[in-house]
Amino acid sequence: MTDMILQASSLTHRFGATRALDRTSLNIVEGTSTAIMGASGSGKTTLLHMLAGILTPDEGTIQYGGRDITQMSDRDRSRLRREEFGFVFQQGLLIPELTAIENVALALMLTGTPRAKALGPAAQWLASLGLAGMEDRRIGQLSGGQAQRVAIARAQITGARVIFADEPTGALDSETSREVMDALIGSTVANGRTLVLVTHDPNVAARCTRTVLMQDGRIMPGAAAASEVTGREITQTGPNPIVPGPAAAPGAAAHPSPPSATAPAPASAHVNAQANTATGVER
Ligand SMILES: Nc1ncnc2c1ncn2[C@@H]1O[C@H](COP(=O)(O)OP(=O)(O)OP(=O)(O)O)[C@@H](O)[C@H]1O
Numbered sequence: 001m002t003d004m005i006l007q008a009s010s011l012t013h014r015f016g017a018t019r020a021l022d023r024t025s026l027n028i029v030e031g032t033s034t035a036i037m038g039a040s041g042s043g044k045t046t047l048l049h050m051l052a053g054i055l056t057p058d059e060g061t062i063q064y065g066g067r068d069i070t071q072m073s074d075r076d077r078s079r080l081r082r083e084e085f086g087f088v089f090q091q092g093l094l095i096p097e098l099t100a101i102e103n104v105a106l107a108l109m110l111t112g113t114p115r116a117k118a119l120g121p122a123a124q125w126l127a128s129l130g131l132a133g134m135e136d137r138r139i140g141q142l143s144g145g146q147a148q149r150v151a152i153a154r155a156q157i158t159g160a161r162v163i164f165a166d167e168p169t170g171a172l173d174s175e176t177s178r179e180v181m182d183a184l185i186g187s188t189v190a191n192g193r194t195l196v197l198v199t200h201d202p203n204v205a206a207r208c209t210r211t212v213l214m215q216d217g218r219i220m221p222g223a224a225a226a227s228e229v230t231g232r233e234i235t236q237t238g239p240n241p242i243v244p245g246p247a248a249a250p251g252a253a254a255h256p257s258p259p260s261a262t263a264p265a266p267a268s269a270h271v272n273a274q275a276n277t278a279t280g281v282e283r
């Protein structure tokens with residue numbers, strides 16, 4: 001039995017006359033990575049924001065941990081976003097006045113951890129992502145790839161179970177993009193966490209367990225559509241050979257589990273196989 005961490009069912013959402021989502025359904029298996037692709041305006045960000053509890057759909061349900069997050073109070077939903085979900089955006093959205101370590105520690109402080117206790121884990125996260133020695137730099141003193149790795153650390157320091165990323169490599173060149181994906185996959189899926197990302201880059205999508213393709217607010221039926229975009233067959237029954245295991249991912253081996261993190265078992269081949277076959281694309 002696969003372990004679904006998120007089950008979105010028949011999401012519909014309008015912005016004025018625009019139907020951004022049109023009866024979209026998507027299941028996410030715990031410990032896997034899902035890439036959402038599609039043309040500009042096809043509804044990718046809207047879907048990601050729904051799954052992450054940032055937006056509430058006009059219609060449809062999203063099951064997470066036995067609850068429908070569309071029915072939660074604003075207060076419960078913000079607690080969920082703060083404590084169980086992590087976010088990485090195209091432009092990090094880091095606070096420029098703060099240093100790298102302060103940006104990461106802040107996420108933990110917002111859940112009630114005193115600053116003095118937040119700085120240690122923040123330093124560990126930065127080190128695990130190859131940023132040791134850069135703790136005290138302000139964001140403007142980091143490269144784009146380094147800043148994205150700070151954002152990746154910030155997204156996970158609370159022990160988030162699901163990391164949502166909207167075009168996390170969108171502003172990076174291909175070499176830096178590869179490094180950031182190494183960091184993102186090595187720190188999430190390789191440790192049993194779940195990653196859902198939006199991307200326009202087939203190379204980024206190819207690193208994920210599964211790719212879904214959106215068009216006009218709907219997920220295209222069938223895996224063929226997605227493999228057309230990514231240039232690979234995604235209905236394979238084995239684990240995606242492109243996804244690096246913990247040993248292959250820089251930083252993953254020495255990766256600290258944050259104190260508040262539940263450290264689930266690494267994603268197994270079984271789970272990955274299921275992700276490719278059982279859960280994909282629904283009409
Ligand atoms: N806040 C908003 N107000 C009005 N229309 C919106 C809003 N957000 C999104 N839309 C519209 O909803 C549709 C889907 O937008 P969305 O941002 O989800 O697309 P996307 O696939 O993420 O595109 P991109 O690749 O350009 O980021 C688009 O037609 C967009 O113009």
Ligand SMILES: [Mg+2]
Binds near residue numbers: 044045046198
């Ligand atoms: Mg978008």
